Every structure is written in structure tokens, then in C-alpha cells.
Amino acid sequence: MFDIVLPALHSFASFENVGFLVLGTVIGLVFGTIPGLGGATTLALVMPMTYGMEQTPAMILAGGLMGSVAMGGSITAVLINTPGSGPSAATCLDGYPLTQQGKAGMAIGALASSTAMGSVIGVFSVLLVLPVARQLVMMFGPPEFFLLALLGLTAISISSGGKLLCGLVVGAGGLVLSFIGEDAVSGGQRYTFGSDYLWDGLPLVPTLLGLFAISEMIDLSLKGGAVAKKTETTEFAGLWEGIRASFKHWPVVLRGSIIGTLEGSIPGVGGTAASFLAYSLTVQADKHPETFGKGRIEGVIAPEAAINAKEAACLIPTLTFGIPAGLEMAVFLGMLILHGIEPGPMLLIHHSETIYALVLALCFSCLIGAVLGCVCIKPLSLITKIDVHVLVPLILAISAAGTFSIRGEPLDILLAGVFGVVGYLLRRFEYPRLPLVLALVLGPVAERSYHQSMMISDGSWSVFVQHNTSLVLISLIVLAVVLPVWRSQSRRRKAAAEFA
Amino acid sequence: MTWLASAGADPYGVAVAGNSSIKNLTDMKALGRPVKMTSTGPGSTSYVVTHIVMDVLDIPMSSISGYRGSSEYVIGAMRGDGDGTIAVVPQLLKFHESGDLKTIALLAVTAAKSPFPGVPDATVLGKPDLAKLAIRRLIGAPPNLPDDVRRILEDSLMKAMTDPETVKILQAAGSDLVPEPGNKAAAYLNESIELYTRYQKYIQE
Missing domain, CATH: 3.40.190.10 (Periplasmic binding protein-like II)
Incomplete structure (x- = not known):
């Protein structure tokens, strides 16, 4: 492996290339903080500027940008409950409560260190997997996608924070909402009520912005004050504690990174699923799942590790098969072609040095982004002290502009507003939001892959037990269902024994 | 068009x-x-x-x-x-x-x-x-375009598509151009429409 990586590493010995890496990282961080803008739009804006550049510097610039854009979005998720992109929404769940408790420093520290660790693990996995990417992609067909989505959906029960019935109601509602639009298999329209806007289903970014950012702005407007409670300090002694937390909870980082790598390498599930799946499996594996959503540091670490491992792993199907694993990768595919790099099975033979330089740029960008995030924490944290009368209109305007910029569709802003109200009502009446997000993200994957599996097998369920990958996933589903029940019963037995 | x-x-x-x-x-x-x-x-x-x-x-x-x-x-x-x-x-x-x-x-x-x-x-x-x-890459303009404007656009497009630098970039990207004028484009489209009309039952599905 080193004989391939070392020449690529040599690319970074040039002052010019390091400059492009830093430039890409800064652009990614800044644009990532704008809700809805995300990596795809940023890359599309930067792509024409790379036209006259050589292949390697152009790829290093793109790698720098793609590696840091997610972190920019996660910083705003932690500080003001406003995710820059879909995957960062999972970081809101525990990151924002930490900020409200005056622990923004700790949350950003954990975010930075888990980002760096996730990225290093992701890049290392990519370097290992790229030569055998074909086999990995071939291991996941429609039956495996269905089981993977089912594994994520089992988390609805445990992510309900002790309110199982509420969680199931919200989850079922989310599934119904996820079925809106064209049925990919039959071509029929469902729940569109004659509206062309709903043909493609509910767009995820406006929905998530509404559920998290706008609902929070409604809540803040009603309560007044600032994000961080005035009686508590938003100081940054917690920064090192946060950084150390990722090392202390290394199994959470590892699990998140593995999930991110897996979901990034297999096209069809989507990036948002990776962060929410990592979060929900961390909740499931924990001894006190009821404490999540109230400011657990592991709730920041798990999705961040997954997001950054996924960023690197998304390159696997994009480069080796030309399958973009998301919108950002679709734009990147265009950039590859612009620079005369044709994705496909022969890519690593013809352009190995450029491609490995790109992979390393992704990793270095995450590391630089993490350092910059920590260095800039003091000015960044001032946002949490801004009065809501200033903060709320600002965030709402930026969210609306970001939402509109994705598709140029005014109705997306309205949709974000509607989900803002839904999100607020869920919070107000103490219904969990995570089951809704899980169902919205995983529902379409589960439905589509189930129907495909049935078409492949002529209606036989045996298709779900034919491959080793399926059997491993079934075992994980059983474990995910049984483990929390077993834990809960054993806790009850212990409590009963203590009482007796 | x-x-x-x-x-x-x-x-x-x-x-x-x-x-x-x-x-x-x-x-x-x-x-x-x-x-x-x-x-x-x-x-x-x-x-x-x-x-x-x-x-x-x-x-x-x-x-x-x-x-x-x-x-x-x-x-x-x-x-x-x-x-x-x-x-x-x-x-x-x-x-x-x-x-x-x-x-x-x-x-x-x-x-x-x-x-x-x-x-x-x-x-x-x-x-x-x-x-x-076959998937055809046709270039069109709004209907009823004045003839002189159409001619200018058509000539410019042909010139751009036969430009050696354009050809070089596209070849590097693994794509070849076969530039043809507007009347050929219209003829190809009519051929496709005729074929698809014959099998419109699959489109209506």
C-alpha cells in the first residue's frame, strides 16, 4: 500500500498544493456553515475555477473542500441547532443540548476530534478497500439494502426516550410521509394530491432544516434570551475535555466510522442515513439510552465519526464504478470528467497518484478543519450569546436562502416552515423527533429495496437469507431488538432484588 | 422548437x-x-x-x-x-x-x-x-426563431464543435463529437418520435 501512497504524499511537498488544500478547507468550512448550501453547491461553484488547473492540484482543492464542508455544517448544528446539511442534523440531537447547558466548548472539541478520527479511519479504510472495491459493492444488493434499512428502523423503539407509543406513532407518521411521491417501482403517484411539487417526494434538506433549525427558532422566539442560558458559562475549558472524550469513547468512534465507511461505499442508502444510523446504534448499545437527546457527548461523537468516514468512503463507488453516492459526488463526477479522468474499473491503473492525492487531501482537510474549529471556538461561540431578537431573523433568512438555493424552488421554504411548526409541536408535547427522521430517511430505501428483492426472487422471502451479508445483518437486527429488552429486564430484576 | x-x-x-x-x-x-x-x-x-x-x-x-x-x-x-x-x-x-x-x-x-x-x-x-x-445530443432554440439568428447560432455551434481545443477536451474525457447541422437534428428527432409513437404503450405505463 505504501508504494502507492508515498508518491501521492509527495504531491503535498509542493507549496502550491498545500495552498490549494488550505484554500479548499477554508472554502468548505465557510460554505458548510450556510444551511442547505452543502458540498454539492460549493463544489459546483468552485469547479469552473479549476478548469485551467493541472489534475492533481484540482483534486487536492476539491478534496480539501469536500473534507471540511461537513464540519462547517456540524458546528452550526451544535451551536444553534441549524445543520448545514442533512447528515449534520444527527449532531443537533445531543450537540445542541450541550450548548444549551453551556458546554459548547466540550461539544465542539468532541466534534473536532471525532471528525479527525473518523476521517483518518475512513481514509485508511478507503486505501484498504479501493483495490477490492468491486467485491464490496457486489456484496450489497436490494435484499441487503432492505435489511440495512430495517436495522436502522429498529432504532425507532429505543430512540423514543422511554415513550415507545409516542415513538411508534411518530415513526409511522414518518413512514407515511416518506411514501409521498412517485413509487420508484410501479411509477404510480402517492399522496401527491395533484401537486407536481410532491412528485419527487419530500425533499430531505428543507424537511430537516424545518424540524431542527426552524422549530428551534420558534422555541427561542417564544422563550427569549439567548441559546446558552445566561446563568451558565459558555467557556472553553471544556474544549480539551471534548477532545479527550473521543479518545475515551473510542468504540463509539470506531462504530461510527465503520457505519460511515460501509454506507459511503455502497451506493443507494445515502449520507444522512449514515449519521442517523450511527447515532441510533450508539443509543441502542448504551446502558442508559434514555439519557440521549439531553446532551450526551457520545451523541456528538458517533454521527461525526460516521459523517467524515462516509465522506472518504463515498469516493469508492464514485471512482470505481462512476456511481455518485449522493449529489455532492455527482458534481464531483463532472469535475473528474472535466479534468480528463474517467471513473471506472481502470481508474486506479491510469490515475492512481492523482486519486490517492485526493484521498489524502480529504483526510488532511478534516485534520486542518478540526484544528481551525478548535482555534476559532471563542468567536464562533459568541453566536450562542446573541439575543434571540437578532439571532432568529438572521438564522431564518439564511435558512430560507440556503433552502431556496438547492433547487430554486420557493415551495421548499414553505415546506421548511411547515416542518418547523411540526418540529416545534413535537418538542412542545414531548414527542421524540428522531423516529420521524429515521423513518423519512430509511423508509424509501426499505420500500424500494423490498420490492426489488421480491422482483428478483419472484416473490420468495428466501432472497433475504441467501447471502452471508444478509445473515450478518439479520443477526444484527435480532441483537438490536433483543439487547435493549434484555438490558431493561435485567435492570428491573436488579432493582427488584435491591428492593427485596 | x-x-x-x-x-x-x-x-x-x-x-x-x-x-x-x-x-x-x-x-x-x-x-x-x-x-x-x-x-x-x-x-x-x-x-x-x-x-x-x-x-x-x-x-x-x-x-x-x-x-x-x-x-x-x-x-x-x-x-x-x-x-x-x-x-x-x-x-x-x-x-x-x-x-x-x-x-x-x-x-x-x-x-x-x-x-x-x-x-x-x-x-x-x-x-x-x-x-x-440512440440517445442524441440535440441543441435547440425557441420556436419561430428568425432565419438570420438561426443561421448565426447554427454556424457558431458548428464552429465551436469542430474547434480543435473542444475536440481535444472531449476526447480526453472519453467523449466524441459528431457535429451535424440543424436540419439533420430535426430529422433524427422525427425518426425517434415515429419509433416511440409506435410503442407508446410502454410510455403510457
């Missing part, structure tokens, strides 16, 4: 997984059951084209649909989700060369060099009409 130019065309090909026991269209016909073809959903070009091709070739088929794009359904065929697939040549070529896919029919009339030597084309198959399904 006022048609200004045609930049070229990508014909379709029929392919099966590299390790499939199907070697040609005769094997496909002899399966004794409908052939399972991967494609995107109803209403999509790939779905309609797949149905038209199999109808013309008289091979009964069922669709494994729901993939979110051509790359995904081509990988589906490589993985063995279905028996085969129909995709445009540039997409098939790289996997044909790597051995992941085996192209068994080229739906084009290949006058000179075929990208798949030894693979029967639309003429050999006796179905030259299938070549009309």
Missing part, C-alpha cells in the same frame, strides 16, 4: 454479467422464462427502451426496476440482480473491457469500427430500427 445542431449520439447495447451463462440473444430467448432486465422505474427512458428492444427482438421479459439511475441498474446486472440490462455504449464499454459485463448486442448500425468486435449490431440482427433509439 428550432433545431440548431446535433452533437452526436450514444447507441444502446444489450449486456449480461461477465460470468453469466448467457452468451448471446439466442441463449436469452432459450431461458424458458421471461428474461429479468434491470432498469430504472416506469416512465424513465431506460424502462421504455428496454421494453421496446425486447419487444422488437421478441424476447419475453420482466423488469427489475426501481434503481435510481443508469449506473445503479448496470451494477445491478453485474451483481446478478437480473439476467441482463440495456444501457448506452459509453457506460457499457468500460465494464465490457474490465470483464464485469459481456455485451451481447449493439443497437447501432456500425458502418466502420465497432466498439465491441464480434458482437452483432442492429443490421446483423435484422432490426435496423433499434439504432433510432
Whole structure:
């Protein structure tokens, strides 16, 4: 492996290339903080500027940008409950409560260190997997996608924070909402009520912005004050504690990174699923799942590790098969072609040095982004002290502009507003939001892959037990269902024994 | 529309997984059951084209649909989700060369060099009409464009498409231009409309 990586590493010995890496990282961080803008739009804006550049510097610039854009979005998720992109929404769940408790420093520290660790693990996995990417992609067909989505959906029960019935109601509602639009298999329209806007289903970014950012702005407007409670300090002694937390909870980082790598390498599930799946499996594996959503540091670490491992792993199907694993990768595919790099099975033979330089740029960008995030924490944290009368209109305007910029569709802003109200009502009446997000993200994957599996097998369920990958996933589903029940019963037995 | 130019065309090909026991269209016909073809959903070009091709070739088929794009359904065929697939040549070529896919029919009339030597084309198959399904890159303008404006645009486009630098960039990206004027573009479109009209039942699905 080193004989391939070392020449690529040599690319970074040039002052010019390091400059492009830093430039890409800064652009990614800044644009990532704008809700809805995300990596795809940023890359599309930067792509024409790379036209006259050589292949390697152009790829290093793109790698720098793609590696840091997610972190920019996660910083705003932690500080003001406003995710820059879909995957960062999972970081809101525990990151924002930490900020409200005056622990923004700790949350950003954990975010930075888990980002760096996730990225290093992701890049290392990519370097290992790229030569055998074909086999990995071939291991996941429609039956495996269905089981993977089912594994994520089992988390609805445990992510309900002790309110199982509420969680199931919200989850079922989310599934119904996820079925809106064209049925990919039959071509029929469902729940569109004659509206062309709903043909493609509910767009995820406006929905998530509404559920998290706008609902929070409604809540803040009603309560007044600032994000961080005035009686508590938003100081940054917690920064090192946060950084150390990722090392202390290394199994959470590892699990998140593995999930991110897996979901990034297999096209069809989507990036948002990776962060929410990592979060929900961390909740499931924990001894006190009821404490999540109230400011657990592991709730920041798990999705961040997954997001950054996924960023690197998304390159696997994009480069080796030309399958973009998301919108950002679709734009990147265009950039590859612009620079005369044709994705496909022969890519690593013809352009190995450029491609490995790109992979390393992704990793270095995450590391630089993490350092910059920590260095800039003091000015960044001032946002949490801004009065809501200033903060709320600002965030709402930026969210609306970001939402509109994705598709140029005014109705997306309205949709974000509607989900803002839904999100607020869920919070107000103490219904969990995570089951809704899980169902919205995983529902379409589960439905589509189930129907495909049935078409492949002529209606036989045996298709779900034919491959080793399926059997491993079934075992994980059983474990995910049984483990929390077993834990809960054993806790009850212990409590009963203590009482007796 | 006022048609200004045609930049070229990508014909379709029929392919099966590299390790499939199907070697040609005769094997496909002899399966004794409908052939399972991967494609995107109803209403999509790939779905309609797949149905038209199999109808013309008289091979009964069922669709494994729901993939979110051509790359995904081509990988589906490589993985063995279905028996085969129909995709445009540039997409098939790289996997044909790597051995992941085996192209068994080229739906084009290949006058000179075929990208798949030894693979029967639309003429050999006796179905030259299938070549009309090719994805064409047509450039158009609003209807009733004044003649002088049309001529200026048409000339400029032809000049741009034959410019050596443009040709070089596209060749580096693995894409070839075959520039043709607006009247040819309109003729190609009419041919396609005529063919698709004959098989509109698949579009209406």
C-alpha cells in the first residue's frame, strides 16, 4: 500500500498544493456553515475555477473542500441547532443540548476530534478497500439494502426516550410521509394530491432544516434570551475535555466510522442515513439510552465519526464504478470528467497518484478543519450569546436562502416552515423527533429495496437469507431488538432484588 | 422548437454479467422464462427502451426496476440482480473491457469500427430500427426563431464543435463529437418520435 501512497504524499511537498488544500478547507468550512448550501453547491461553484488547473492540484482543492464542508455544517448544528446539511442534523440531537447547558466548548472539541478520527479511519479504510472495491459493492444488493434499512428502523423503539407509543406513532407518521411521491417501482403517484411539487417526494434538506433549525427558532422566539442560558458559562475549558472524550469513547468512534465507511461505499442508502444510523446504534448499545437527546457527548461523537468516514468512503463507488453516492459526488463526477479522468474499473491503473492525492487531501482537510474549529471556538461561540431578537431573523433568512438555493424552488421554504411548526409541536408535547427522521430517511430505501428483492426472487422471502451479508445483518437486527429488552429486564430484576 | 445542431449520439447495447451463462440473444430467448432486465422505474427512458428492444427482438421479459439511475441498474446486472440490462455504449464499454459485463448486442448500425468486435449490431440482427433509439445530443432554440439568428447560432455551434481545443477536451474525457447541422437534428428527432409513437404503450405505463 505504501508504494502507492508515498508518491501521492509527495504531491503535498509542493507549496502550491498545500495552498490549494488550505484554500479548499477554508472554502468548505465557510460554505458548510450556510444551511442547505452543502458540498454539492460549493463544489459546483468552485469547479469552473479549476478548469485551467493541472489534475492533481484540482483534486487536492476539491478534496480539501469536500473534507471540511461537513464540519462547517456540524458546528452550526451544535451551536444553534441549524445543520448545514442533512447528515449534520444527527449532531443537533445531543450537540445542541450541550450548548444549551453551556458546554459548547466540550461539544465542539468532541466534534473536532471525532471528525479527525473518523476521517483518518475512513481514509485508511478507503486505501484498504479501493483495490477490492468491486467485491464490496457486489456484496450489497436490494435484499441487503432492505435489511440495512430495517436495522436502522429498529432504532425507532429505543430512540423514543422511554415513550415507545409516542415513538411508534411518530415513526409511522414518518413512514407515511416518506411514501409521498412517485413509487420508484410501479411509477404510480402517492399522496401527491395533484401537486407536481410532491412528485419527487419530500425533499430531505428543507424537511430537516424545518424540524431542527426552524422549530428551534420558534422555541427561542417564544422563550427569549439567548441559546446558552445566561446563568451558565459558555467557556472553553471544556474544549480539551471534548477532545479527550473521543479518545475515551473510542468504540463509539470506531462504530461510527465503520457505519460511515460501509454506507459511503455502497451506493443507494445515502449520507444522512449514515449519521442517523450511527447515532441510533450508539443509543441502542448504551446502558442508559434514555439519557440521549439531553446532551450526551457520545451523541456528538458517533454521527461525526460516521459523517467524515462516509465522506472518504463515498469516493469508492464514485471512482470505481462512476456511481455518485449522493449529489455532492455527482458534481464531483463532472469535475473528474472535466479534468480528463474517467471513473471506472481502470481508474486506479491510469490515475492512481492523482486519486490517492485526493484521498489524502480529504483526510488532511478534516485534520486542518478540526484544528481551525478548535482555534476559532471563542468567536464562533459568541453566536450562542446573541439575543434571540437578532439571532432568529438572521438564522431564518439564511435558512430560507440556503433552502431556496438547492433547487430554486420557493415551495421548499414553505415546506421548511411547515416542518418547523411540526418540529416545534413535537418538542412542545414531548414527542421524540428522531423516529420521524429515521423513518423519512430509511423508509424509501426499505420500500424500494423490498420490492426489488421480491422482483428478483419472484416473490420468495428466501432472497433475504441467501447471502452471508444478509445473515450478518439479520443477526444484527435480532441483537438490536433483543439487547435493549434484555438490558431493561435485567435492570428491573436488579432493582427488584435491591428492593427485596 | 428550432433545431440548431446535433452533437452526436450514444447507441444502446444489450449486456449480461461477465460470468453469466448467457452468451448471446439466442441463449436469452432459450431461458424458458421471461428474461429479468434491470432498469430504472416506469416512465424513465431506460424502462421504455428496454421494453421496446425486447419487444422488437421478441424476447419475453420482466423488469427489475426501481434503481435510481443508469449506473445503479448496470451494477445491478453485474451483481446478478437480473439476467441482463440495456444501457448506452459509453457506460457499457468500460465494464465490457474490465470483464464485469459481456455485451451481447449493439443497437447501432456500425458502418466502420465497432466498439465491441464480434458482437452483432442492429443490421446483423435484422432490426435496423433499434439504432433510432440512440440517445442524441440535440441543441435547440425557441420556436419561430428568425432565419438570420438561426443561421448565426447554427454556424457558431458548428464552429465551436469542430474547434480543435473542444475536440481535444472531449476526447480526453472519453467523449466524441459528431457535429451535424440543424436540419439533420430535426430529422433524427422525427425518426425517434415515429419509433416511440409506435410503442407508446410502454410510455403510457
